Amino acid sequence: MKIVLFWHRRDLRQHDNAGLTAALQTGYPVVPLFIYDQEILDQLPSRRDARVTFIYNEVERLARQTEQAGGTLLAVYGRPVEVFEQLLQAYDVAAVYTNEDYEPYATGRDAAVAAVARAHGATFRSYKDQVIFAKDELLGKSGKPAKVFGAYSKAWLAALHDEHLLPYPSRDLFRAENLRQLAEAPARPTLEQMGFERYEQYVPAAELPAEELVLNYHNTRDKxxxxxxxxxxxxxxRFGTLSVRELMRQARALNPKLLNELIWRDYFMMLLWHFPFTATQSYDPRLRQVPYRNNEAEFRAWCEGRTGYPLVDAGMRELNQTGYLxxxxxxxxxxxxxxxxxxxxRWGEQYFADKLLDYDLAQNVGNWQWMAGTGVVAAPWFRVYSPQSQQERYDADFSYAWQWLPEFGTCEYPKPIVDHKFARERAITTFRAAYRASE
Ligand SMILES: Cc1cc2nc3c(=O)[nH]c(=O)nc-3n(C[C@H](O)[C@H](O)[C@H](O)COP(=O)(O)OP(=O)(O)OC[C@H]3O[C@@H](n4cnc5c(N)ncnc54)[C@H](O)[C@@H]3O)c2cc1C
Structure with missing residues (x-):
């Protein structure tokens, strides 16, 4: 009897899952699948990666829940196209269902997998799940993506209806009669077999944040x-253990500022889908040839939190120790x-990509390009924040600095790596010259 494969990627949950709901409604028994993608894993800088352990734990949890419900989850290590070649030969597959992923690598991978599926007589369907509006759904009047966040968020709020945030009934449908138990499923790979060490970092539970936190969010978020x-x-x-619709419903009811931040998330996903080249190149052509200094020793000082500016240093230490900032x-x-x-x-973007547990290409690139002044949406290139004023504004009592910098306040703590006034002028002169040269 034919089956439908449901391919989990950035949606490691059975509840409120758009693609999984559609798969469970096909009338064919569903076999959930997760692929430990060798293409991605091979590029990670360390074999001790908390994100891989997190994914592994979540996939094992999904596998147990699938067994309890009367089905089997397949977990395979390999290259997706090759994995599908094998699965489509081993099983009689009517269709492959999944949720959309908007990153350039993912769109190429999905097109290749769809072609393999078709060659085996199976259909390939993907669903919008991780955002509320995607791709071309919210374009500006010109028919192009809005280049100002205010215009996008206004359009987003105007287009939003209650139905956009309704949960999908995948959990209710996830029952033995809609699933297939595979008698001889291959063993799921262990972390060690995939060449990784178990390495856990703190991640809050996959539950909605406390109501009080959300109500106070606008007062506390910058502290x-x-x-x-x-x-x-x-x-x-990032990994879809929580549905964005759940968090949006809470934000919409309790705090517009939080909803606004979640709209930024949708916005950056949409921008990356439209402008995939921005993953590795500045969007603004006038700022593609900035003569950066790229001093290696200063880069290392920044990575290790030794710039002599406590807010920056405490942040980098927190990032290095916890994977968050x-x-x-x-x-x-x-x-x-x-x-x-x-x-x-791009150096900083790569460093964050290696370290952040929540690393997400669209969010990371979007925000880095915003800060650099090079993005689709960007802070003015001549804006250079004063680290001193930021310290006074966001960590006036140095409580954050004390938390992460054990040597703070002693002679061990480094002197500022560069003077703010000098650096500000140097940055403005350099960026202005790049602008002029491009004219
Ligand atoms: C240079 C830089 C790099 C970043 N890289 C990433 C990244 O790789 N992955 C990532 O998820 N976020 C990234 N962000 C956005 C933001 O900093 C984090 O989402 C946020 O700090 C996560 O903490 P939180 O869940 O407590 O956020 P909250 O403040 O509680 O916000 C709730 C949710 O809203 C979304 N959100 C909040 N701020 C932003 C923002 N500026 N842009 C887009 N979405 C936002 C996130 O999904 C976040 O989880 C980056 C920001 C900057 C300035």
Whole structure:
């Protein structure tokens, strides 16, 4: 009897899952699938990666839940096209269902898998799940993506109806009669077999944040020294252990500022889909030839939190130790790297990509290009935040600095790597020259 394969990727949950709901409604028994994608895993800088452990734990949890419901989840290590070649030969597959992924690598991979599926007589369907509006759904009047966030968010809010945030009934449909138990399923790979060490980092539970936190969010989000200053649900959203619709419903009911941040998330996903080249290149052609200094020793000082600017240093130490840093500190650290040290935003983007548990190409590139002034949507290139003023504004009592810098306040703590006034002028002169040269 034919089956439908449901391919989990950035949606490691059975509840409120658009593609899984559609698969369970086909009338064919469903076999959930996860592929440990060798193409992605081979590129990770370390075999001790908390994201891989997180994914592994979540896939094992899904596998147990699938067994309890009367089905079998397949977990395979390999290259997706090759894995599908094998599965489509081994099983009689009517269709492959999945949820959309908007990253350039993913769109290419999905097109290749769809072609393999078709060659085996199976259909390939993917569904919008991880955002509310995607691709061409919310374009500006010109028929192109809005280049100003305010215009996008206004259109987003005007287009939103209650139905957009309704949960999909996948959990209710996830029952033995809609699933297939495979008698001889291959064993799921262990972390060790895939060449990884178990390495756990703190990630909050896949539940909605406390109501009180959400109600206070606009007051606390820019205070990195406070515990629970923001929702810390970015990892859950990245891997889809929490549905974005759930969090949006809560934000919509309790705090428009939080909803606004989630709209940024939709916006950057849409922009990356339209402009995939921005993953590796500045969007603004006038700023593709900035003569960055790219000083290696200064880059290492930034990575290790030794710039002598406490907000930046505390952030980088937190990132290195935990895989997280608060939004306000991401802004401070990114701005400092690009403007004060004149280091190519792509170096910083790559460092964040290696370290952040919530690393997401669209969000990381979108925000880095915003900070560098090079993006579709960007801060003015001549804006150079003063680290001193940022310190006074966001960590006036240095509580965040004390938390992450054990040597802070002693002679061990480094002197500022560069003077702000000097660095500001140097950045403006350099960016202005790049602009003029392109004219
Ligand atoms: C240089 C830089 C790099 C970043 N890289 C990433 C990244 O790789 N992955 C990532 O998820 N976020 C990234 N962000 C956005 C933001 O900093 C994080 O989403 C946020 O700090 C995560 O913490 P939180 O869940 O407590 O956020 P909250 O403040 O509680 O916000 C709730 C959710 O809204 C979304 N959100 C919040 N701020 C932004 C924003 N500026 N842009 C887009 N979405 C936002 C996130 O999904 C977040 O989980 C980056 C920001 C900067 C300035």
């Amino acid at each position: 990195p020294g406070l515990a629970n200053s923001s929702t810390r649900r970015s990892v859950q959203l 608060p939004n306000r500190v991401r802004i401070a650290a990114a701005g400092f790297l690009v403007k004060h040290l004149l280091i190519d935003w």
